[in-house]
Amino acid sequence: MxxxxxxxxxxxxxxxxxxxxxxxxxxxxxxxxxxxxxxxxxxxxxxxxxxxxxxxxxxxxxxxxxxxxxKRWRYEVRNTDIDIQNGIFIIKRTLIPMIRVQHVETKQGPLLRKYELASVEISTAATMHVIPALDLAEADELRRYISRMASVEEEDV
CATH class of the missing domain: 1.10.287 (Helix Hairpins)
Incomplete structure (x- = not known):
């Protein structure tokens, strides 16, 4: 799914x-x-x-x-993981366990700022994953939610 x-x-x-x-x-x-x-x-x-x-x-x-x-870009953030799907000709699915998330940030370039959009960057020890072009409020809420869930997961370990 x-x-x-x-x-x-x-x-x-x-x-x-x-x-x-x-x-x-x-x-x-x-x-x-x-x-x-x-x-x-x-x-x-x-x-x-x-x-x-x-x-x-x-x-x-x-x-x-x-x-x-x-059309191809989709994402879903759950309590235990982040599911990202993207690609043009080859569809790539990535599951990022919350326990692996080190930090989350939002970024805006000039074009994104003009259209009130932001990208959410999720960093793990090995890689960085980006969910591009979200509405600014949604990006901020997503950043806070992922940060909160990642810190809860780390405390449980």
């Missing part, structure tokens, strides 16, 4: 804007190569391939990948 909770719908907007920024960089590089091609009289088929790649990359990063990513 897969985890029940989804991340915020606003994550789609944030991921599309991130894709747009990445695509803009790709287009700037493509235009720079076009300029070099004209200046140095290189063959134009290189530019054609580069523009086709830029169009495909733009479509994938702005439209397709954010919606697939959002």
């Amino acid at each position: 897969e985890p029940e909770n989804r991340i915020s719908n606003k994550a789609l907007t944030v991921w599309k804007i991130s894709g747009l920024i990445g695509s803009a960089i790709t287009w700037i590089i493509s235009i720079a190569i076009l300029t070099l091609t004209i200046f140095f009289k290189w063959t134009y088929w290189i530019v054609g391939i580069l523009f086709i790649i830029s169009i495909i990359q733009s479509y994938l990063s702005i439209y397709l990948m954010p919606s697939i990513k959002w």
Whole structure:
């Protein structure tokens, strides 16, 4: 049974804007190569391939990948563990025992802050796991809940 909770719908907007920024960089590089091609009289088929790649990359990063990513991202926090499911082509499920949680924090970049979202980072001894783009209040509540449950588990040992 897969985890029940989804991340915020606003994550789609944030991921599309991130894709747009990445695509803009790709287009700037493509235009720079076009300029070099004209200046140095290189063959134009290189530019054609580069523009086709830029169009495909733009479509994938702005439209397709954010919606697939959002549909796949799920999480559930229980008293004994945290269940995270994510992935685009390969679905990955991770169970984090509460007893292994060392600390939990929320993070916001400029885009997340603009849309009142935050990511929850869960650290264990070996790895760090992230639940991205939750509503700010939900992220804060989740951070407090995980922190409380992790400290209760540690006291029981």
